[in-house]
Amino acid sequence: MSTEARKPPPQIALKIRRMLGGKAGWNGVAVQFAFAAILGWIGYEIVSNARANLENQHIAAGFGFLRNNAGFDVNQTLIPYTGSDTFLRVFVVGLLNTLVVSVVGIVFATVIGFIVALCRLSPNWLLSRVGEIYVEVIRNLPLLFQILFWYLAVLAALPNPRQSISLLGIAFLSNRGLVVPSPIGQSGLGPFLAMLALGVVASLALRFHARRALFQEGRMIRIWPYVVALLLGLPLATMLVFGLPFTFELPQLRGFNFAGGSRIIPEFVALTVALSTYTAAFIAEIVRAGILSVHKGQMEAGSSLGLSRGATLRLIVVPQAMRVIVPPLTNQYLNLTKNSSLAVAIGYPDLVSVFAGTSLSQTGQAIEIIAMTMGIYLLISLLTSAVMSVYGWRVSRSLGA
Amino acid sequence: MKRVTLALTLALAAGLSAQAADAQTLKTVKDRGMLSCGVSQGLPGFSSPDDKGNWTGIDVDVCRAIAGAIFNDPTKVKYVPLSAKDRFTALQSGEIDVLSRNTTWTISRDTSLGANFTGVTYYDGQGFMVKKSLKVNSALELNSASVCVQTGTTTEQNLADYFKANNMKYEVIAFATNDETVKAYEAGRCDVFTTDQSGLYANRLKLANPNDHMVLPEIISKEPLGPMVRHGDDQWFDIVKWTLFAMITAEELGVTSKNVDEKAKLENPELKRVLGSDGNFGEQLGLTKDWVVRIVKTVGNYGEVFDRNVGAGSPLAINRGLNNLWNKGGLQYAPPIR
Numbered sequence: 001m002s003t004e005a006r007k008p009p010p011q012i013a014l015k016i017r018r019m020l021g022g023k024a025g026w027n028g029v030a031v032q033f034a035f036a037a038i039l040g041w042i043g044y045e046i047v048s049n050a051r052a053n054l055e056n057q058h059i060a061a062g063f064g065f066l067r068n069n070a071g072f073d074v075n076q077t078l079i080p081y082t083g084s085d086t087f088l089r090v091f092v093v094g095l096l097n098t099l100v101v102s103v104v105g106i107v108f109a110t111v112i113g114f115i116v117a118l119c120r121l122s123p124n125w126l127l128s129r130v131g132e133i134y135v136e137v138i139r140n141l142p143l144l145f146q147i148l149f150w151y152l153a154v155l156a157a158l159p160n161p162r163q164s165i166s167l168l169g170i171a172f173l174s175n176r177g178l179v180v181p182s183p184i185g186q187s188g189l190g191p192f193l194a195m196l197a198l199g200v201v202a203s204l205a206l207r208f209h210a211r212r213a214l215f216q217e218g219r220m221i222r223i224w225p226y227v228v229a230l231l232l233g234l235p236l237a238t239m240l241v242f243g244l245p246f247t248f249e250l251p252q253l254r255g256f257n258f259a260g261g262s263r264i265i266p267e268f269v270a271l272t273v274a275l276s277t278y279t280a281a282f283i284a285e286i287v288r289a290g291i292l293s294v295h296k297g298q299m300e301a302g303s304s305l306g307l308s309r310g311a312t313l314r315l316i317v318v319p320q321a322m323r324v325i326v327p328p329l330t331n332q333y334l335n336l337t338k339n340s341s342l343a344v345a346i347g348y349p350d351l352v353s354v355f356a357g358t359s360l361s362q363t364g365q366a367i368e369i370i371a372m373t374m375g376i377y378l379l380i381s382l383l384t385s386a387v388m389s390v391y392g393w394r395v396s397r398s399l400g401a
Numbered sequence: 402m403k404r405v406t407l408a409l410t411l412a413l414a415a416g417l418s419a420q421a422a423d424a425q426t427l428k429t430v431k432d433r434g435m436l437s438c439g440v441s442q443g444l445p446g447f448s449s450p451d452d453k454g455n456w457t458g459i460d461v462d463v464c465r466a467i468a469g470a471i472f473n474d475p476t477k478v479k480y481v482p483l484s485a486k487d488r489f490t491a492l493q494s495g496e497i498d499v500l501s502r503n504t505t506w507t508i509s510r511d512t513s514l515g516a517n518f519t520g521v522t523y524y525d526g527q528g529f530m531v532k533k534s535l536k537v538n539s540a541l542e543l544n545s546a547s548v549c550v551q552t553g554t555t556t557e558q559n560l561a562d563y564f565k566a567n568n569m570k571y572e573v574i575a576f577a578t579n580d581e582t583v584k585a586y587e588a589g590r591c592d593v594f595t596t597d598q599s600g601l602y603a604n605r606l607k608l609a610n611p612n613d614h615m616v617l618p619e620i621i622s623k624e625p626l627g628p629m630v631r632h633g634d635d636q637w638f639d640i641v642k643w644t645l646f647a648m649i650t651a652e653e654l655g656v657t658s659k660n661v662d663e664k665a666k667l668e669n670p671e672l673k674r675v676l677g678s679d680g681n682f683g684e685q686l687g688l689t690k691d692w693v694v695r696i697v698k699t700v701g702n703y704g705e706v707f708d709r710n711v712g713a714g715s716p717l718a719i720n721r722g723l724n725n726l727w728n729k730g731g732l733q734y735a736p737p738i739r
Contacts (some may be wrong), residue, residue, distance in 0.1 A: 155588040
């Protein structure tokens with residue numbers, strides 16, 4: 001009678017045991033499940049309690065209010081919106097306003113931050129002192145004051161619409177904002193955009209080809225004349241065939257304000273300037289630390305190869321510094337996005353102002369509205385982190401680390 | 402195992418404590434020794450701190466009257482300044498006992514906020530203020546104007562309705578507080594400032610040159626302003642409601658803060674009922690028999706309160722108008738005390 005070899009335990013069960021239970025084995029799994037159940041129960045109790053209390057006090061609850069008419073207007077809307085739209089649309093309008101100020105702010109903050117960091121590291125005494133003063137002044141003043149300062153400074157410096165500053169007769173600057181001509185699509189718009197897209201794709205392909213030739217065969221290919229031809233020439237050629245892609249509608253002073261054209265409101269300008277200059281001060285320090293973290297020998301090696309200081313920074317030092325820069329930079333991007341909620345102080349219609357402010361007051365449904373607002377900020381922050389993580393991973397990979 | 406039990410107890414505690422909702426506001430107020438009163442962040446005539454930090458105004462006097470009726474001491478009030486958008490949350494959460502903050506009575510606020518309006522302290526209506534230099538004489542000439550408004554108010558919705566109904570375009574700039582709104586208007590960010598008409602007169606005093614600005618004649622809405630209390634405590638609702646009625650009744654009967662003691666001695670049956678020497682209406686409310694005497698001694702009757710804060714005796718100098726007594730052509734009317 002032969003003895004059968006004992007079968008190894010099934011793999012999946014083993015994995016689950018190790019994943020959930022750790023060293024404690026199945027006992028550990030049981031404890032984990034019990035803990036999860038208790039957490040779930042606590043959560044359920046809190047929600048049902050809140051519901052019961054709201055019901056007792058006859059406070060409206062639930063998300064039905066999102067379908068009701070908002071009944072108020074918003075100053076800056078990226079999508080069409082009137083007072084007879086729903087609170088859900090107010091939510092989207094506010095969210096888009098928050099996103100636009102955050103994205104524009106992040107772009108400017110990054111550019112200013114890098115410039116200031118390079119100033120501080122510059123061998124030029126004056127430049128480095130200017131950079132230092134910028135950082136020390138800006139980052140040590142409360143952001144709210146800076147927002148109010150820019151808003152009041154912008155307003156005080158500008159005339160009223162009837163005396164507005166004319167820029168070549170097509171754009172007008174006043175304390176109602178900057179009014180610029182707005183493009184209106186014509187029949188040639190479709191082919192124009194199609195050719196522009198084609199030009200961009202072709203240029204990217206060319207660049208890819210040129211980089212391969214450089215890294216694999218050591219050949220330098222000059223591509224910029226072709227890129228110019230593709231990006232400018234192609235779309236211009238469509239204009240000869242199909243006519244103008246768009247015409248401009250000029251703003252005109254009518255009554256109290258300008259009619260026609262597009263307008264950038266002063267609240268947006270003040271908020272963007274304040275957020276980007278403030279965050280730039282922190283980014284400058286992060287970039288400076290990143291660049292200083294790259295060994296001095298790298299800079300010297302660049303010089304000994306005959307590269308200029310700028311080229312050494314661009315090609316050798318900054319790519320290595322990025323590994324150190326990206327994680328804290330992400331924090332600053334998140335801070336800027338969250339700080340944009342200070343907009344309410346100067347009447348910029350961001351998410352907190354129009355949704356967690358006006359809509360909350362009109363409906364009185366604080367729990368639902370605050371939960372939605374917190375949820376969306378969390379989502380924005382997590383998405384920003386995810387994008388930056390992917391970027392950081394690519395930077396590390398390209399350095400072979 | 403010990404840890405699991407601990408977690409269970411904690412969870413139980415959290416679940417149960419949330420059940421303890423409010424009910425007895427009067428008892429809470431007495432135990433605390435203070436009335437917590439939600440007011441505005443500064444609206445002259447209604448609720449604003451003076452140069453010594455004492456709150457004054459018609460809305461403040463409502464709270465002082467309630468404190469007078471309960472404690473016989475009008476100073477036992479803690480004032481909580483609230484922005485328009487925070488006011489209801491503060492009332493719902495129990496941070497304040499009564500919201501007396503130029504709040505318009507509407508059906509949605511009365512039914513969906515878990516709170517009740519107790520009466521009307523001031524009949525108001527929304528108006529517009531512009532710079533005289535704009536040479537505008539009517540709100541119907543405001544097409545394409547920029548309008549500054551405080552966010553989270555009925556004003557904001559009336560504004561949208563009015564411009565839509567009259568087929569006019571406008572740009573709205575909404576600020577969180579009254580002061581920010583006025584500052585932006587003064588800085589020229591907008592052509593028009595809109596709020597309740599009483600508020601326009603009050604805010605005009607805050608401007609550098611009040612005479613450069615004018616209030617347009619149009620009134621575009623009904624704005625009955627009154628105090629609010631939480632749902633679910635009828636006794637407290639009655640106390641706040643009848644405090645205002647007591648002030649109006651006192652004016653009707655000619656009882657003032659100066660003559661209240663003499664009037665209390667008269668053999669007039671109605672005066673005896675109202676001023677507490679006959680019947681026990683005050684005790685039925687949960688207060689004392691002499692509750693009306695206490696209220697009138699504290700703040701005076703409705704007419705005195707009006708004159709001192711917003712009427713002829715104040716810088717605002719607003720006419721009684723709709724806020725006159727019912728038998729003098731106004732709307733102020735109190736059910737009988739009997």
